[in-house]
Amino acid sequence: MSEQVKKPVGIMETVLRDAHQSLIATRMPTEVMLPIVDTMDKVGYHAVECWGGATFDASLRFLKEDPWDRLRKLRDGFKNTKLQMLFRGQNILGYRPYADDVVYAFVERSIANGIDIIRIFDCLNDLRNLQAAVDATNKIKKQEGRGSSQVALSYTLGDAYTLEYWADTAKKIEEMGADSICIKDMAGLLVPYKAAELVKTLKENTKLRIQLHRHYRSGVASMTYLKAVEAGVDVIDCAISPFALGTSQPATEVMVETFKGTEYDTGYDQKILAEIADYFTPYREECLKSGLMSTKVLGVNIKTLLYQVPGGMLSNMVSQLKEQNAEDKYREVLEEIPRVRKDCGEPPLVTPSSQIVGTQAIFNVLMGERYKMATGEFKDLLRGNYGQTIKPMNQEVIDKVIPGEPRSTARSAEATGRTEPELESIEAEMKQYKQQEEDVLSYALFPQVAKDYFEYRDAQQTGVDAAAADKANGSYPV
Ligand code: CO
Numbered sequence: 001m002s003e004q005v006k007k008p009v010g011i012m013e014t015v016l017r018d019a020h021q022s023l024i025a026t027r028m029p030t031e032v033m034l035p036i037v038d039t040m041d042k043v044g045y046h047a048v049e050c051w052g053g054a055t056f057d058a059s060l061r062f063l064k065e066d067p068w069d070r071l072r073k074l075r076d077g078f079k080n081t082k083l084q085m086l087f088r089g090q091n092i093l094g095y096r097p098y099a100d101d102v103v104y105a106f107v108e109r110s111i112a113n114g115i116d117i118i119r120i121f122d123c124l125n126d127l128r129n130l131q132a133a134v135d136a137t138n139k140i141k142k143q144e145g146r147g148s149s150q151v152a153l154s155y156t157l158g159d160a161y162t163l164e165y166w167a168d169t170a171k172k173i174e175e176m177g178a179d180s181i182c183i184k185d186m187a188g189l190l191v192p193y194k195a196a197e198l199v200k201t202l203k204e205n206t207k208l209r210i211q212l213h214r215h216y217r218s219g220v221a222s223m224t225y226l227k228a229v230e231a232g233v234d235v236i237d238c239a240i241s242p243f244a245l246g247t248s249q250p251a252t253e254v255m256v257e258t259f260k261g262t263e264y265d266t267g268y269d270q271k272i273l274a275e276i277a278d279y280f281t282p283y284r285e286e287c288l289k290s291g292l293m294s295t296k297v298l299g300v301n302i303k304t305l306l307y308q309v310p311g312g313m314l315s316n317m318v319s320q321l322k323e324q325n326a327e328d329k330y331r332e333v334l335e336e337i338p339r340v341r342k343d344c345g346e347p348p349l350v351t352p353s354s355q356i357v358g359t360q361a362i363f364n365v366l367m368g369e370r371y372k373m374a375t376g377e378f379k380d381l382l383r384g385n386y387g388q389t390i391k392p393m394n395q396e397v398i399d400k401v402i403p404g405e406p407r408s409t410a411r412s413a414e415a416t417g418r419t420e421p422e423l424e425s426i427e428a429e430m431k432q433y434k435q436q437e438e439d440v441l442s443y444a445l446f447p448q449v450a451k452d453y454f455e456y457r458d459a460q461q462t463g464v465d466a467a468a469a470d471k472a473n474g475s476y477p478v
Contacts, residue, residue, distance in 0.1 A: 010046025019239035037077030052086035075114025126387030128411035154348035219300035345389025
């Protein structure tokens with residue numbers, strides 16, 4: 001009898017990050033997470049994803065929680081499981097490029113507080129915008145023996161995105177010193193047979209471990225995973241069933257069962273997974289009842305495949321049109337999106353390029369004339385302030401929107417003048433609130449939101465509500 005070669009596929013569980021970001025607007029509080037951590041730690045997951053831009057922002061803004069404190073608590077609980085986060089290249093977790101010293105400090109503090117794997121992406125796939133974060137991770141890895149960088153390719157479709165392009169990009173990622181590659185299919189565009197082709201090509205061109213991230217929305221995601229695993233993908237991103245499917249990821253238990261008894265067998269225990277599912281089920285019910293989870297995000301919606309537009313971008317578009325009383329323009333805007341995308345060099349559509357292209361498409365339709373008005377972000381994109389796009393931009397559009405202006409070909413930090421260290425001046429702005437090093441970084445990323453949180457925290461600690469305090473006559477409500 002011949003021995004079967006075992007190639008167990010790993011699963012990254014997303015329930016503590018992407019799954020609740022996709023289904024309940026990132027509102028899962030730490031107190032819901034902690035009681036199930038011990039059980040989750042027994043599964044043997046490749047990693048648990050628990051941190052990212054939206055979780056960080058929502059913690060401070062809506063949940064009034066310190067995201068660093070959440071990370072430390074999760075680290076305490078997960079004794080055997082790697083923790084992973086999502087990182088927006090030079091933008092860290094925020095919305096503008098930062099100088100390299102802030103990128104370094106953020107990576108250092110993230111790993112020190114418990115992150116093992118940092119998944120780094122750039123909305124233009126401009127690898128220069130990822131280098132500082134990869135270098136920072138490698139530096140910490142050398143010093144501490146912990147920390148690993150994963151570069152994510154923002155997957156998209158278009159003339160320029162050939163298998164050769166992806167293969168070439170994978171080679172460059174290996175050269176830049178990353179530890180693994182993720183195919184990040186945020187829009188849910190990667191169909192099963194194309195996935196097999198892509199994974200096979202990447203495997204032939206790089207030694208790095210390949211992970212696949214895909215949202216379920218268009219309904220083909222589990223099949224995409226099956227074909228990708230057969231083609232050699234190493235890790236797939238899944239969510240425990242009560243927080244799976246819809247706009248979230250394929251269900252963990254389903255993928256585990258699919259590969260049981262094959263060479264790809266994960267070896268995970270369905271009884272432990274069932275305990276985790278049982279734990280999250282009442283919370284899901286609660287979210288449905290309160291309306292935090294809308295039935296709109298559940299089920300299959302084939303539109304993302306048809307229009308090649310990420311689900312989140314579609315729902316943003318609908319609400320923007322509603323505000324303008326222009327819902328009848330939905331189809332026109334949908335048709336304008338690919339044209340705008342072509343005009344600005346055919347970038348992937350992921351935060352923030354998705355918002356930039358989507359909003360400009362709405363402007364173009366509502367104004368009745370293309371590029372009669374342009375958003376500041378769209379102008380910045382044309383100026384090269386986000387980095388380089390894979391294809392050249394439309395010169396006519398450049399001449400109309402930013403006539404005669406200089407355009408940069410540098411990486412985003414340099415294009416926007418962030419060539420000098422800026423951490424010190426950021427700290428000077430917020431030092432009255434500083435209780436830990438990490439507070440400076442929270443403030444750097446989300447200045448107003450962090451300040452509001454710090455004031456809330458101060459009020460909690462002192463029993464004094466700064467917002468309600470009547471400072472003029474010195475009386476404080478306690
Ligand atoms: Co995602």
